[in-house]
Amino acid sequence: MMNAIGGIGIFLLGMSLLTNGLKEIAGETLKKWMNTFTKGTLTSLLTGFLMTVLVQSSTATTILTVGFVSAGLISFVQSIGIIIGANIGSTSTGWLISLLGFKISLQAMSLPVIALGVLIQYMAPSDIKKYGGVFTGFGLLFLGIGFLQKGMENAQDWIRFESFDTDSVWSIFLLIGIGIVMTIIMQASSAAMAATLTALFAGAIDFGQAVFLVIGQNIGTTATAIVASIGSSVAAKRTAATHLLFNVATAVIVTILIPFILRFVEFATKAMTGSFDETVGLALFHTLFSVLGAILFVPFTKQFSRLLTKLLPEKANALTRNLDEQLVSVPSAALEVAYQTLLQMMKRLTDAMLELIEAKKATGSFEKKVREVEEAIVHIRKFLNEVQSDSSKLRNQHVAIIHVLDHITRLVRVLREQQNVEGVFHQEKLMKRWHKTLEQIRESFDSEEKLLAMEQVLEKTAYKVAEERRTRRRKYYERTAVRETELEVAMSKVQALLWIDRLVYHYWRAFTRLVQFKKGEEAEESTSFQEREVL
Numbered sequence: 300m301m302n303a304i305g306g307i308g309i310f311l312l313g314m315s316l317l318t319n320g321l322k323e324i325a326g327e328t329l330k331k332w333m334n335t336f337t338k339g340t341l342t343s344l345l346t347g348f349l350m351t352v353l354v355q356s357s358t359a360t361t362i363l364t365v366g367f368v369s370a371g372l373i374s375f376v377q378s379i380g381i382i383i384g385a386n387i388g389s390t391s392t393g394w395l396i397s398l399l400g401f402k403i404s405l406q407a408m409s410l411p412v413i414a415l416g417v418l419i420q421y422m423a424p425s426d427i428k429k430y431g432g433v434f435t436g437f438g439l440l441f442l443g444i445g446f447l448q449k450g451m452e453n454a455q456d457w458i459r460f461e462s463f464d465t466d467s468v469w470s471i472f473l474l475i476g477i478g479i480v481m482t483i484i485m486q487a488s489s490a491a492m493a494a495t496l497t498a499l500f501a502g503a504i505d506f507g508q509a510v511f512l513v514i515g516q517n518i519g520t521t522a523t524a525i526v527a528s529i530g531s532s533v534a535a536k537r538t539a540a541t542h543l544l545f546n547v548a549t550a551v552i553v554t555i556l557i558p559f560i561l562r563f564v565e566f567a568t569k570a571m572t573g574s575f576d577e578t579v580g581l582a583l584f585h586t587l588f589s590v591l592g593a594i595l596f597v598p599f600t601k602q603f604s605r606l607l608t609k610l611l612p613e614k615a616n617a618l619t620r621n622l623d624e625q626l627v628s629v630p631s632a633a634l635e636v637a638y639q640t641l642l643q644m645m646k647r648l649t650d651a652m653l654e655l656i657e658a659k660k661a662t663g664s665f666e667k668k669v670r671e672v673e674e675a676i677v678h679i680r681k682f683l684n685e686v687q688s689d690s691s692k693l694r695n696q697h698v699a700i701i702h703v704l705d706h707i708t709r710l711v712r713v714l715r716e717q718q719n720v721e722g723v724f725h726q727e728k729l730m731k732r733w734h735k736t737l738e739q740i741r742e743s744f745d746s747e748e749k750l751l752a753m754e755q756v757l758e759k760t761a762y763k764v765a766e767e768r769r770t771r772r773r774k775y776y777e778r779t780a781v782r783e784t785e786l787e788v789a790m791s792k793v794q795a796l797l798w799i800d801r802l803v804y805h806y807w808r809a810f811t812r813l814v815q816f817k818k819g820e821e822a823e824e825s826t827s828f829q830e831r832e833v834l
Contacts, residue, residue, distance in 0.1 A: 300482075307326065307445070309442050312443075313438065313443055315768070316432045318373065331404060335703055338377075339378070340377070340380040343377045343380025344383055344593060344597065345384060346381055346384060347388060347766040348384035349388065350385070351388025351389055356518070358490050360388070360776055361385060375537060375604045376601055378537075378541070379567045379603060379658070380597065382541050383545060383589075383592065385592060386517075386588065387816060389488060389489065390589055393492050393581065393585045393586075394582045396576050396582075396672075397578040397582040398582075400501045401655075404774050409438040410442070413435055413442065415434050416436070416437070416438060417432070417435055419477030424641060454555075464512075471511055474508055475514050475515035475518070475550070476515060477512060478512040478513060478514060478517075479509065479515040479516070479519035479522075480515075481515070482515070482516045482520050482542055483519050483522045486825075488517070491512075494512065494586065495509050495513060495516070506577045507561075510561065510584055513584060514554060515582065517550060517585075517588055521542045521543040521547075525539045529638060536611050537668050539610050540610070540611065541607065545592055548595070549588060549589070549596075553591060558590075561584075565580065568580040568662060579625070618640060618678075619674070621639065622636065622679060622682045624685065627682070627686050630687065633686045634688070634700055634790055637682065637686075637700050638696075638816050640675065641700065641809075642744070644672050644679075645744075645806075646710070646744050647668050647671060647672055647706065648669070648806075649740055649801075650668060651668035651669055652733075653734065654739050658729075669714055669715070672707070677745075678706065680704065683697075702808070703809050706812065707726075707809050709801075713802050724797055729764070733799070733802075733803065736757070736760050740753050740754065740757070750810075757810050760807070761803050768796045771792070771796055772793050775789040776785045776789060
């Protein structure tokens with residue numbers, strides 16, 4: 300028994316290392332792939348399937364999907380297709396085990412692979428180390444199956460399934476329940492499937508019992524998403540609900556049609572292998588489960604999405620609703636959501652500044668917008684603090700995002716300064732020009748191409764304002780020296796100039812860093828302004 304328990308533990312550790320390594324290697328590629336190939340339901344389904352096969356984790360695919368829905372890059376309808384495809388892709392583990400796991404000496408194969416993986420992790424350059432995790436995970440996965448096989452050799456001594464007659468409704472429900480509990484305890488449907496296949500291979504359970512355990516495991520695999528969605532974004536809750544309803548509804552239908560499905564499985568397995576190989580048959584049944592669900596659900600994805608959107612409406616706080624903590628394990632998705640959140644914060648501050656200039660005072664609406672951004676700053680700081688970027692491109696984007704947050708924080712401080720109204724009154728012409736620039740920017744937020752073009756406009760504006768500040772400041776002081784202007788008036792106008800200069804500068808730099816994020820570029824902070832005050 301201890302061999303079996305230890306085997307499950309080693310299998311889970313291997314699956315974790317394998318999944319994390321593959322996510323790190325393919326994360327950016329998956330992100331681009333998802334954004335390109337999810338235009339329709341069928342392409343979304345295919346994307347979910349291929350991504351899950353590639354990273355060997357439907358959970359990773361689901362989390363990345365939530366990130367893209369949160370970021371507004373794909374619709375909730377498209378995410379349903381990806382989730383269904385991920386369910387089909389998750390069955391690949393069963394095929395891997397049934398076709399290879401019981402045909403070769405697993406321990407003899409796994410130990411050299413583990414040794415190679417550890418060697419790469421400790422001795423290879425930093426960019427290569429992530430491949431070591433994949434090799435180590437792959438070796439541990441098969442080592443775990445090897446221990447499972449040993450443990451299951453005497454499984455009849457501690458697993459008593461003889462009393463579970465699959466002709467009895469009560470026994471069927473118990474087997475499905477055991478399958479659910481197995482997956483919840485192991486926190487991985489792949490580990491539960493591996494244990495079931497190994498028990499079947501060892502003769503501890505028969506094929507009929509294994510089938511109902513697999514049905515339960517498909518329901519149990521939704522538990523992780525449900526728990527993870529508690530306290531998370533609405534997108535995460537909708538994703539978890541989609542996963543649950545899809546698997547439960549499919550389980551009910553498959554259970555009702557089980558005699559016909561099992562006959563088809565036996566026929567198809569014999570056609571593939573020449574005889575009825577029970578482990579291959581179970582892997583085939585697992586795949587058919589998800590394929591049948593896809594056939595039933597795909598034609599009604601739009602109706603299904605409308606139902607869930609109605610049942611789970613969006614939160615009131617539009618700025619922070621997408622900052623789902625479940626995304627931090629996929630840095631590319633987390634940074635994309637952070638980018639979209641910061642973009643919305645910039646849009647909110649743009650509206651606030653326009654209101655301030657138009658009303659020439661800090662109105663209640665202005666205060667509300669600034670306060671919402673202040674609250675969002677606190678949330679996004681906590682969110683970004685948990686994200687770890689390893690590749691050079693992601694690090695550049697991560698740094699750009701932190702710069703954006705820094706400049707937005709400083710911009711909010713400037714807007715809270717007492718000089719905000721003085722700036723509007725004392726430098727009316729300058730503020731009118733800034734008002735026109737802000738109006739142009741507000742019209743550009745919905746177009747990435749326009750935003751890139753506006754960065755150059757903002758740069759020119761910031762330099763002009765800095766030049767105005769230097770020129771006018773000297774003139775104000777010269778007039779004071781010859782008593783053409785009262786000192787207090789001159790100082791007030793200079794403070795207004797400095798306030799506008801800080802306002803425009805931080806807005807421009809935040810905007811520039813957002814552009815750098817989309818380009819994936821690394822750039823130094825601008826230091827070309829001469830005589831710049833402490834900002």
